Amino acid sequence: MSQIQCKVDTITPLTDAVYQVVLSPAEPVEFHAGQYILVHMGENDKRPFSIANAAFDSHKIELHIGADENNAYATEVLEQMRNEGQIALSGGHGEAYLQSNGQPIILIAGGTGFSYTWSILQQALKDHPHTPISLYWGGKNISDLYLHDELSKLADEHDQFTFVPVVEFAQEGWSGRTGWVHHAVVADYPVLDNVQVYIAGRFEMAKVARDDFSVRKLPLSNLFGDAYAFI
CATH class of the missing domain: 2.40.30.10 (Translation factors)
Incomplete structure (x- = not known):
């Protein structure tokens, strides 16, 4: 190329x-x-x-x-x-690009892995306006989620889009989700047999998420992430 x-x-x-x-x-x-x-x-x-x-x-x-x-x-x-x-x-x-098949889409980002999910989110909202999409974005602090306000506004404008910010170290006054970002997904989806998951973040997080999602019946063919070409 x-x-x-x-x-x-x-x-x-x-x-x-x-x-x-x-x-x-x-x-x-x-x-x-x-x-x-x-x-x-x-x-x-x-x-x-x-x-x-x-x-x-x-x-x-x-x-x-x-x-x-x-x-x-x-x-x-x-x-x-x-x-x-x-x-x-x-x-x-890369082979972990948007390949929508009509199933609900879960996007998971750790830190600047958000840029991967941001591209997919914008494209999916345009091309698949009736497909449910959830974005879980995790950071150490709320300040790390640099497009938090824009994503909250986007969720207000699109009924099929849900934004779930997750912080590891919650500051006083934070009422949202805490802990590891993929744990928030596990809490919300006890079974993952009918969704697509796109994930970007540290390799360690991607590996643990793959193991946890497999237990919850996510087909590997429905799990996308550049990390999986290496781990």
Whole structure:
């Protein structure tokens, strides 16, 4: 797959350690909602990032990059984008993209894994307006859920969409769900034999979730996540 040169339009902080990057590709990037691109840092250095925008909005590429001071892998990409104003990439890659079959869809995100589910959510609301969709987004604190208000508004506007924020460390006044994000799904769905699940987050979380969901009769053919190509 050939690389495509992109102009860096904007780099906007979403939290203290997460940045929204909007790129304008020199030519269209063909992808499905839920796929990722590879940023070409060098001949043998290609770094994956989930595409955050929907496939119907393909004139741009939006990324949500988590880049704290301990994450050189991501901060180096941001530094090159800032310094050069352009970046080369290829995509879309990955097999865990939206493949709706009419069954209810459960989206699960940990941290910046949200960008994967955000792409799928936007596409599904457009292409499958009658399919029930639930998004469970987990973070250590409520401030990590940087599109919380936008998602709550979207849930108010779409009867078939439910947003469930989950925080690991609840602050005073928090009345929502707490703990691990996939545990909230297990609590709400004792049986998962008739749903599709799309998940993005740490490999450890994806592995434990797969085991727990399998016990609840989720067919592996209905479980999607890039992590499962490696674990």
